[in-house]
Amino acid sequence: MRRVYCDLHLHSCLSPCGDDSMTPAMAAGMLKLAGIDVAALTDHNTVGNCPAFFKACLEYGVAPIAGMELTTAEDIHLVCLMRSLEAAMEFGREIDRRRVKIRNKPQFFGNQLIMDEEDNVVGNEEYLLPNATTLALTEAFELAESFGAVCYPAHVDRVSNGIIAVLGDMPHEPAFRHVEFRDTGNIQAYTEKYPRLAGMMPLFGSDAHSPEGICDASFSVEIPDVGSAAEAVFDLLREA
Numbered sequence: 001m002r003r004v005y006c007d008l009h010l011h012s013c014l015s016p017c018g019d020d021s022m023t024p025a026m027a028a029g030m031l032k033l034a035g036i037d038v039a040a041l042t043d044h045n046t047v048g049n050c051p052a053f054f055k056a057c058l059e060y061g062v063a064p065i066a067g068m069e070l071t072t073a074e075d076i077h078l079v080c081l082m083r084s085l086e087a088a089m090e091f092g093r094e095i096d097r098r099r100v101k102i103r104n105k106p107q108f109f110g111n112q113l114i115m116d117e118e119d120n121v122v123g124n125e126e127y128l129l130p131n132a133t134t135l136a137l138t139e140a141f142e143l144a145e146s147f148g149a150v151c152y153p154a155h156v157d158r159v160s161n162g163i164i165a166v167l168g169d170m171p172h173e174p175a176f177r178h179v180e181f182r183d184t185g186n187i188q189a190y191t192e193k194y195p196r197l198a199g200m201m202p203l204f205g206s207d208a209h210s211p212e213g214i215c216d217a218s219f220s221v222e223i224p225d226v227g228s229a230a231e232a233v234f235d236l237l238r239e240a
C-alpha cells in the first residue's frame with residue numbers, strides 16, 4: 001500500500017470567483033509543489049477546464065480527478081467527483097441544461113476563462129456559473145449518483161452555501177456518505193451538534209481560488225501500490 005495526499009476541491013479561472021492566474025497549468029504546478037498526489041478540479045457548475053487540467057496534471061505528475069461544485073436550487077454547494085474525464089464531460093452537459101442562464105458581468109463577478117493546458121485562453125463562458133441550478137437537493141444527488149459520481153455537501157462548516165447553514169440541520173435525505181469540512185478542527189463540535197454527520201466520511205479540500213490558496217497536503221489515504229492513483233482514490237470514496 002502507499003499513502004497519497006489529496007486535494008479534492010479546487011477552482012480554476014473558469015469560476016468567476018477564481019483568480020485569473022489560477023489556470024489549469026498553474027494549478028497543476030502548484031499542486032505538485034504542495035506535495036499533492038491526487039487533485040480534483042471542481043469549478044462551479046462546469047467541467048469546462050477539466051480537459052486542460054487533466055493534460056497539465058499529467059505533465060506535472062499529479063493524478064487528476066474531474067469534478068464540479070454543483071449549486072442546488074436551495075443554493076447548497078455539493079462536490080461531485082467523477083470516475084473519468086469522459087463521464088465528467090457528459091455530466092457537465094447534463095448540468096448545463098439545468099442552469100439558470102444569467103449573463104455574467106465580468107467587471108463585477110470576475111472572468112470565466114476556458115483554457116488549454118498551455119495557458120492559452122480558448123473561450124469565455126458567457127453566463128454566470130455559480131448561481132443556483134434548477135436541481136433540488138435530492139434531485140441533484142440522484143442525478144450525480146446516476147452518473148456514477150461521488151457527491152457530498154461542500155464546506156459543511158461554512159455559513160455561505162453550506163448545507164447546515166441553509167437548512168438548519170443535516171437532512172435525513174439524501175443519504176450522503178461523505179461530508180466536506182473546511183476546518184478539521186470543527187469535526188468534533190459539528191458531529192456532536194448534528195449527530196447525522198457521525199456516519200459520514202469526513203473529507204477536506206483547500207477550496208483554493210488562487211495559486212496561493214493551494215495548501216500543503218493535509219488529507220491522505222492509503223491505496224494499492226499498483227494502478228491509477230486517481231481511480232484508486234475515487235473507488236475508495238465510492239465504496240465508502
Ligand SMILES: [Zn+2]
Pocket residue numbers: 069077154155161
Ligand atoms: Zn462552495
Ligand SMILES: [Zn+2]
Pocket residue numbers: 009011069154207
Ligand atoms: Zn468551492
